[in-house]
Amino acid sequence: MKGLIIKSPWIELILEGKKTWEIRGSNTKIRGPIALIKSGSGMVYGEVNVSDSKELTLKDYQVSNEFHRVQSESSQALPYKKTYAWVLEKPRIYKEPIPYKHPMGAVIWVNLSI
Numbered sequence: 053m054k055g056l057i058i059k060s061p062w063i064e065l066i067l068e069g070k071k072t073w074e075i076r077g078s079n080t081k082i083r084g085p086i087a088l089i090k091s092g093s094g095m096v097y098g099e100v101n102v103s104d105s106k107e108l109t110l111k112d113y114q115v116s117n118e119f120h121r122v123q124s125e126s127s128q129a130l131p132y133k134k135t136y137a138w139v140l141e142k143p144r145i146y147k148e149p150i151p152y153k154h155p156m157g158a159v160i161w162v163n164l165s166i
Contacts (some may be wrong), residue, residue, distance in 0.1 A: 055087040055096060055152065055162040067145045073119040074140060076160075077132030080105045082093055087164055095149035096166060104139035112137075122166050134145045155163075 058066065058074070065071035066088060083103065085097045110130050113120070120137065150166055 053085065053087050053099075053164050053166060054082060055089045055164045057091050057158070057160060057162065058091045059091040060157055062121075062164050063097060066100060066140055067143045069143050071077055071119070071121045073116065073137040075108075075113075075131060076136050076138055077134065079134075079136050081106070082149050083094065086105055087166065089152065089162060090149075093149070094151055094154060096146065096152055096164065097149050098143060098145040100140045100143045102138055103141050105136050106139070108135045 056074070062071060062074070066074065069078060080102065083101075085099050085101050087099050089095070090097050108116070108130070113130055115138070117123075122131075152162065152164055152166070155162060
């Protein structure tokens with residue numbers, strides 16, 4: 053399973069079902085279940101399904117705060133040259149976080165054996 057590294061407070065919002073778009077500077081072809089790793093923790097906290105990835109215009113980004121949860125004052129410009137919303141569904145929080153071994157150089161994705 054692939055693990056996506058996400059910083060706090062975004063990972064908590066995703067796992068609570070309050071953030072359904074993860075904003076990234078690249079597209080992803082990955083679909084289906086992925087694990088969610090809290091950046092810097094060495095732990096997998098849950099999982100979510102990736103159902104889509106779509107490129108956003110500035111207008112899309114500005115009117116979609118309810119999905120990505122970035123504060124409106126930060127929405128004056130796109131955060132990346134090309135900005136994508138990775139659409140997330142069906143979050144599931146693990147009862148106990150699962151430790152994993154972080155490979156050197158991994159920044160976005162980690163291949164997990166859980």
